[in-house]
Amino acid sequence: MAEPLLQAQIDIDAPVAKVWTLISDFSRMPQWSPQCRLMKAFGPLRQGTRTINLNRRNHLFWPTTSTVTEVIPEKKLAFRVNTNNTIWTYELEPTENGTRVVESRHAENV
Numbered sequence: 001m002a003e004p005l006l007q008a009q010i011d012i013d014a015p016v017a018k019v020w021t022l023i024s025d026f027s028r029m030p031q032w033s034p035q036c037r038l039m040k041a042f043g044p045l046r047q048g049t050r051t052i053n054l055n056r057r058n059h060l061f062w063p064t065t066s067t068v069t070e071v072i073p074e075k076k077l078a079f080r081v082n083t084n085n086t087i088w089t090y091e092l093e094p095t096e097n098g099t100r101v102v103e104s105r106h107a108e109n110v
Contacts, residue, residue: 003107004106004107004108005104005105005106005107005108006104006105006107007102007103007104007105008102008103009100009101009102009103010100010101011095011097011098011099011100011101012098012099012100012101013097013098014098014099015094015098015099016074016092016093016094016098016099017074018099019092019098019099019101020073020074020092023077023090023092023101024045024071024073024077026039026040026041026045026051027039027040027041029053035055035056035057036053036054036055037054037055037056037061038052038053038054039051039052039053039066040052040053041068045068045071045077046068046071047068047069047070047071048067048068049067049068050065050066050067050068051065051066051067051068051079052064052065053065053066053081064081064082064083065081065082065083066079066080066081066082067079067080067082069087070089074092075091075092075093076089076090076091076092077089077090078090084107086105086106086107087104087105087106087107088103088104088105088106089102089103089104089105089106090102090103091104
């Protein structure tokens, strides 16, 4: 059984606007996720936007779909993986030297 909540944070020496541009570009998700090989959005980034994803762990590949659940530009981005209802959230906050990013995975229903 998955842990209900996992969180990690990092401070980045870049302004919030720059970090938001990178995080909100789903085509870059493979750069941030060790399992994600592809994340393609169907339409502009907004609540309700759907994505198709391809994941890999060792020799196992599997597709999933996601739905964006929350978009607050330069502050918060969240999406639900439709297969298992896991919600991934990225929250940005300005710091003295740049941006703090908090990534959360909520998996209460897994």
